[in-house]
Amino acid sequence: MSLDITATSAWQKLRAHHGLVSDRHLREFFAEDPERGRELTVTAADLYIDYSKHRMDREALRLLVEVARAAGVEERRDAMLRGDHVNTSENRAVLHTALRLPRGASLIVDGHNVVADVHAVLDRMGEFTDRLRSGQWRGATGKRITTVVNLGIGGSDLGPVMAFRALRHYVDSGVTARFVSNIDPADLVGKLAGLDPATTLFIVASKTFTTLETLTNATAARRWLVDALGEDAVAGHFVAVSTNAERVAEFGIDPANMFGFWDWVGGRYSVDSAVGLSLMCVIGREAFGEFLAGFHAIDRHFAERPLESNAPVLLGMIGLWYSSLFGADSRAVLPYSNDLGRFAAYLQQLTMESNGKSVRADGSPVSMPTGEIFWGEPGTNGQHAFYQLLHQGTRLVPADFIGFAEPTDDLATIDGAGSMHDVLMSNLFAQTKVLAFGKTAEEIAAEGTAPELVPHKVMPGNRPSTTILAPKITPSVLGQLIALYEHQVFVEGVVFGIDSFDQWGVELGKVQALELEPILTEPQAPARQGDSSTDTLVRWYRHRRGRLV
Numbered sequence: 001m002s003l004d005i006t007a008t009s010a011w012q013k014l015r016a017h018h019g020l021v022s023d024r025h026l027r028e029f030f031a032e033d034p035e036r037g038r039e040l041t042v043t044a045a046d047l048y049i050d051y052s053k054h055r056m057d058r059e060a061l062r063l064l065v066e067v068a069r070a071a072g073v074e075e076r077r078d079a080m081l082r083g084d085h086v087n088t089s090e091n092r093a094v095l096h097t098a099l100r101l102p103r104g105a106s107l108i109v110d111g112h113n114v115v116a117d118v119h120a121v122l123d124r125m126g127e128f129t130d131r132l133r134s135g136q137w138r139g140a141t142g143k144r145i146t147t148v149v150n151l152g153i154g155g156s157d158l159g160p161v162m163a164f165r166a167l168r169h170y171v172d173s174g175v176t177a178r179f180v181s182n183i184d185p186a187d188l189v190g191k192l193a194g195l196d197p198a199t200t201l202f203i204v205a206s207k208t209f210t211t212l213e214t215l216t217n218a219t220a221a222r223r224w225l226v227d228a229l230g231e232d233a234v235a236g237h238f239v240a241v242s243t244n245a246e247r248v249a250e251f252g253i254d255p256a257n258m259f260g261f262w263d264w265v266g267g268r269y270s271v272d273s274a275v276g277l278s279l280m281c282v283i284g285r286e287a288f289g290e291f292l293a294g295f296h297a298i299d300r301h302f303a304e305r306p307l308e309s310n311a312p313v314l315l316g317m318i319g320l321w322y323s324s325l326f327g328a329d330s331r332a333v334l335p336y337s338n339d340l341g342r343f344a345a346y347l348q349q350l351t352m353e354s355n356g357k358s359v360r361a362d363g364s365p366v367s368m369p370t371g372e373i374f375w376g377e378p379g380t381n382g383q384h385a386f387y388q389l390l391h392q393g394t395r396l397v398p399a400d401f402i403g404f405a406e407p408t409d410d411l412a413t414i415d416g417a418g419s420m421h422d423v424l425m426s427n428l429f430a431q432t433k434v435l436a437f438g439k440t441a442e443e444i445a446a447e448g449t450a451p452e453l454v455p456h457k458v459m460p461g462n463r464p465s466t467t468i469l470a471p472k473i474t475p476s477v478l479g480q481l482i483a484l485y486e487h488q489v490f491v492e493g494v495v496f497g498i499d500s501f502d503q504w505g506v507e508l509g510k511v512q513a514l515e516l517e518p519i520l521t522e523p524q525a526p527a528r529q530g531d532s533s534t535d536t537l538v539r540w541y542r543h544r545r546g547r548l549v
């Protein structure tokens, strides 16, 4: 039986305490606890995390930790880390943390040291990328490869594409990358534009090697290559990343050019597996190793720190405080870094595919809302678009602000005296301050504002945020940030009592698309789909495509 956390005394105490503090303002919390801005912080590897601007007192934090303990977060964490089958609906271990264990470490799962397997693949990836980057690996015409095109979707795309953008300063050898994911042909056609088949290598990345989008794009890419260079060129221009060697061979890629991983790596947890091959191609094996070391530093923090000072536990529980007790639907992720422009999109799969579930592990319905909706855009762009709602709207949207001390690029300000990066960061600090403390009607009136305008200008404040600061976007820091969110997802999933590692909800749509596709194209009148909306939409489409019925 899965535990219903809401039936525990720890939860009831938390709920009762929430009733006491939920109407209080952050201004009051700071007035009565002036040290909280210094003390409600935690350092995890290179990350400095301030969680003081949350609508809670220290007692609420204590009770949240008590709930985490009552839910069995420590036991479940240890079970995951040692390789128990915590993905119960698929009866699988969940061992993305093993992907970043250092060489020489040992983790025996089902009588087998998985760390040795992980490093064997990393070594093969390293040898391949060394050859590619040094120009030893040549295409069919003898030219060096200058572009790798990753063909993958979901977990086989979002991680590499996000990290490639974030680590653009580490692209160092004349090999660059492009990423194609969508079944919309515009994606492949757009990304192949300007590429020379002779200098292009495709990485077909698919855990299952059955995903329609990826196999369709890979087939089209193969045609593009063969049309230009002939069938014999395929071997030098296609490699695969998958857990499914049989399917890879069927597709016509030599298993010698396949980089494997294992069923205990979930797609959305796989950027640090062979799925990161495209990233390794552009940043090199050493930088990729630093990326993995960053994940591992947070894994150790998560495994070893007491819950009271455990960053993923605290942030996961704070997320839950808002989603389950304040009824907040979403969390905004606001990196003050243009290079993290795809971070929110990456987190959407990680968090929402993991925790968007309605039943607990034993099949019983959950007893609280699950799956925070993650969304966001880099600052300062978001400030000129949706921050109005964050500041004055009626919804509560807790936000994660992410910023860096050192810029990846810097330029002078208008007068030439300052640094644009300083301006960027002053915006981050200003936004968290204004969200938390706002500006009262009295303060606005005292500035001589016309009385009828005062209500429009009131900044209510009491809008919570976490601030995550790091020295600089390096491969290690990026790994740390990802692992910080991976483990938050886990903590929340344990409290919900769900299986955070399956994704049954994506299957039916795939099946129905396969059923509908011939109906869009068949010459005769289509069979009814059973509902008048789908029938009419299909008819509309067939009409516009000249397939009149």
Ligand SMILES: O=P(O)(O)OC[C@H]1O[C@H](O)[C@H](O)[C@@H](O)[C@@H]1O
Residues within 6 Å of the ligand: 153, 154, 155, 156, 205, 206, 207, 208, 209, 210, 211, 214, 267, 268, 353, 503, 506
């Ligand atoms: O890597 P693949 O097997 O091609 O899967 C790609 C993606 O598609 C699936 O539908 C899942 O929802 C994702 O979790 C997965 O990352």
